[in-house]
Amino acid sequence: MTPHRQPPAETFGKSLEDMVARMRPAGREIAGIGGDVDRRGLRAVLRAENAKWYPGVALFALEISGLLHGEAFGVLQPDIGRAFGIGPRFFSVLTVFSQVIALVVPLGVARLVQNRARRAMVTLISAGVWSVLTAGTALTATVGAVGAMLLLDEATTAANGTVGDALLIDSYPPRTRVRVVSALRAGGMVAGLGAPGLVFVLTEVAHLNWRGVFLVTAALTAVFFLVALGLRDPGYGRWDTARIQQRVRTSDGRPGAPAVAATHLSILEALRRIMAIRSMRLFLWAGLISAIASPVGTYLAFYYTDRFNLDAGARSLLQLATGVVGLVSLLTLSKLGDRIFQRSPRHMFTISAGLTIVGLVLSAAQVFAPNVTVLVVLAAAGAALTGLSGPAQTVGTMSIVPAPLRPHVGAVAALFSLGGTTAGTILLGGLTETISLPTAVVIVSVPSVIAAGVTMRAGRFVAGDIDRTIDEVVEATALAELRGSGRRLPVINCRSVDFAYGPVQVLFGVDFSVDHGEMVALLGVNGAGKSTLLRAISGLGIPQSGSIRLDGQDITFLDAERRAAMGISQIPGGHAVFKELSVVDNLRCYGYSLGRDRRRLDSAIDIAFDAFPRLAERRNQHAGTLSGGEQQMLALSKALMLRPKVLLIDELSLGLAPIVVGQLLDMVRRINRAGTAVVLVEQSVNVALSLARHAYFMERGRIRFDGPSDELRRDETLLRAVFLSEVAKEGAR
Numbered sequence: 001m002t003p004h005r006q007p008p009a010e011t012f013g014k015s016l017e018d019m020v021a022r023m024r025p026a027g028r029e030i031a032g033i034g035g036d037v038d039r040r041g042l043r044a045v046l047r048a049e050n051a052k053w054y055p056g057v058a059l060f061a062l063e064i065s066g067l068l069h070g071e072a073f074g075v076l077q078p079d080i081g082r083a084f085g086i087g088p089r090f091f092s093v094l095t096v097f098s099q100v101i102a103l104v105v106p107l108g109v110a111r112l113v114q115n116r117a118r119r120a121m122v123t124l125i126s127a128g129v130w131s132v133l134t135a136g137t138a139l140t141a142t143v144g145a146v147g148a149m150l151l152l153d154e155a156t157t158a159a160n161g162t163v164g165d166a167l168l169i170d171s172y173p174p175r176t177r178v179r180v181v182s183a184l185r186a187g188g189m190v191a192g193l194g195a196p197g198l199v200f201v202l203t204e205v206a207h208l209n210w211r212g213v214f215l216v217t218a219a220l221t222a223v224f225f226l227v228a229l230g231l232r233d234p235g236y237g238r239w240d241t242a243r244i245q246q247r248v249r250t251s252d253g254r255p256g257a258p259a260v261a262a263t264h265l266s267i268l269e270a271l272r273r274i275m276a277i278r279s280m281r282l283f284l285w286a287g288l289i290s291a292i293a294s295p296v297g298t299y300l301a302f303y304y305t306d307r308f309n310l311d312a313g314a315r316s317l318l319q320l321a322t323g324v325v326g327l328v329s330l331l332t333l334s335k336l337g338d339r340i341f342q343r344s345p346r347h348m349f350t351i352s353a354g355l356t357i358v359g360l361v362l363s364a365a366q367v368f369a370p371n372v373t374v375l376v377v378l379a380a381a382g383a384a385l386t387g388l389s390g391p392a393q394t395v396g397t398m399s400i401v402p403a404p405l406r407p408h409v410g411a412v413a414a415l416f417s418l419g420g421t422t423a424g425t426i427l428l429g430g431l432t433e434t435i436s437l438p439t440a441v442v443i444v445s446v447p448s449v450i451a452a453g454v455t456m457r458a459g460r461f462v463a464g465d466i467d468r469t470i471d472e473v474v475e476a477t478a479l480a481e482l483r484g485s486g487r488r489l490p491v492i493n494c495r496s497v498d499f500a501y502g503p504v505q506v507l508f509g510v511d512f513s514v515d516h517g518e519m520v521a522l523l524g525v526n527g528a529g530k531s532t533l534l535r536a537i538s539g540l541g542i543p544q545s546g547s548i549r550l551d552g553q554d555i556t557f558l559d560a561e562r563r564a565a566m567g568i569s570q571i572p573g574g575h576a577v578f579k580e581l582s583v584v585d586n587l588r589c590y591g592y593s594l595g596r597d598r599r600r601l602d603s604a605i606d607i608a609f610d611a612f613p614r615l616a617e618r619r620n621q622h623a624g625t626l627s628g629g630e631q632q633m634l635a636l637s638k639a640l641m642l643r644p645k646v647l648l649i650d651e652l653s654l655g656l657a658p659i660v661v662g663q664l665l666d667m668v669r670r671i672n673r674a675g676t677a678v679v680l681v682e683q684s685v686n687v688a689l690s691l692a693r694h695a696y697f698m699e700r701g702r703i704r705f706d707g708p709s710d711e712l713r714r715d716e717t718l719l720r721a722v723f724l725s726e727v728a729k730e731g732a733r
Ligand SMILES: Nc1ncnc2c1ncn2[C@@H]1O[C@H](COP(=O)(O)OP(=O)(O)OP(=O)(O)O)[C@@H](O)[C@H]1O
Pocket: 501, 504, 506, 524, 525, 526, 527, 528, 529, 530, 531, 532, 533
């Protein structure tokens, strides 16, 4: 017998959506947008929030450490080459490996830290390895060892880069983040200016050979490593996610609910989740487009060296002037950045991208500078304005992803910007062969202006995307609360699902739930979106927004294969069998998720043959040559074999004789009685309503009815619509 729904499960999805909507304003305020604009200074906010300076200081120490050893490796490469008799070819082969490492390591590290917050450990191990590597390089005697060290260095640098921003963001409250990120970037700029100076002093003033420089650098990186040694991972979403969870728990006066179990995503699933964020997609494309111009700096340095006859000293001064102006502008304007972000993330991106465009124009104008003074002014002003968008972008991108996926963002961004840099190197190389450098610089600056425009557009969606992360946290916590209070969660719960095929949206805010062991009818006119909803549940399609949960666990972005293993089976209308395969091979394919246990598979196949002797008689016949009814029996065998938690059936009875339909429905009842919840999409209203106590009615991608089947049976207006579409379908056949 179909179990009774627990009140108010009939509107479970709806009530959850109401709860999520109710908590959204509080969630926004916690996430640092909305509410009264916080005008306090950084120190005052950190004191009031009891946030410590140390994580920032430690991360700064690690940044200096990274810069120092990176600079030593970069500058001294030719000397190492000479010492071992290796030429540029050796290093260019290494570069290829380095690029592979730069792409692969971040993804692996992001996955590694997704399950447990161990980002501080990753960053400290990286820094420790740097010290050892730098010292090891000084003492090494073989070419192979040099190569291995350079590659290991690349891997640890990539690992550190993956977790750095996420660690910083999670260490500070949202209302201080633009300032904190800006301060760290400014510190990095200082170190960036100081590192070459140090290498210069060690080689030119102290006259150390490359081994000596590496030893001194190793000692310094070790000191910075020790400074950072107390760094601990603050935990995912320490200042946002955790606080929202806390707020949800206390909102109904039941503190101390069990922890919310997160769904761990594979790398591909995590990428899918990230790419589902509209503003993130735009940010990533903007990153790729703007990276096209990244080789410009090198060309410019050559250009103004020739044009104004600048020597190394003058070039360093130019760099120093640019750095100092950039630093001052970052530090003075970052407070404003925090305020604007709080008022409206969209404005923050409009302003920062607007300033970037002005900065780009000034930077490109360098090539027309009549003298060195104008060159310095243009370079400094350009760099200062374009530099402002960095922290805005970091805070924006980190705020729109769920906290455990923040390290993945760095990994994906690296992928995109590498594509842009490669394209830019090829493009600029080609352009400078055929046209003058000033024209080439102006041409290559155009993509950066376009990228700023794309960023501006991305900013429009940031607030909405932050809402989605808040909603997910509220929902997960609310469900954990409910479970903690003894309530059994629905086996399937869809909340506010939007789905589109390309630009055409077909589902709009669908709330849909199915209890354990329940049979539910999903009805509606043709094209209402019933099959699409089933596809979203089984993982054949990914919704643009909203969530899908199996037994409380978020499965919105999981692979279909994983969902099948978790207990969701689907019998798609019209093409449920592999027509080219024999009956028994079809059953073997269905049994894929049972694993490698041959005996288990064989006994599952026997169960199917016992239930449908007609299939047993035709075990070696091609499934495509079975009758329509036999094909549906074969399809239903999947549920008999796998005993899923939920069976999604799309149009079981379509085009079949009543007697065959009767047999199939008997089997559906049997499967349901054995504990499998069934969602029945049926063209025959009578069939569906006679089987299911609970019914949903869809129209144009929206749920129009959610309640007892008897009530729907009495709703003539809705049923007439289905009936008419049924007639139309029959007519079309
Ligand atoms: N792969 C696809 N690409 C583009 N549009 C699609 C795709 N599949 C379905 N659609 C469109 O999505 C809308 C919903 O289709 P869906 O099959 O989910 O409806 P349905 O309620 O199951 O209809 P029916 O009862 O006729 O099967 C329809 O307008 C359909 O044309």
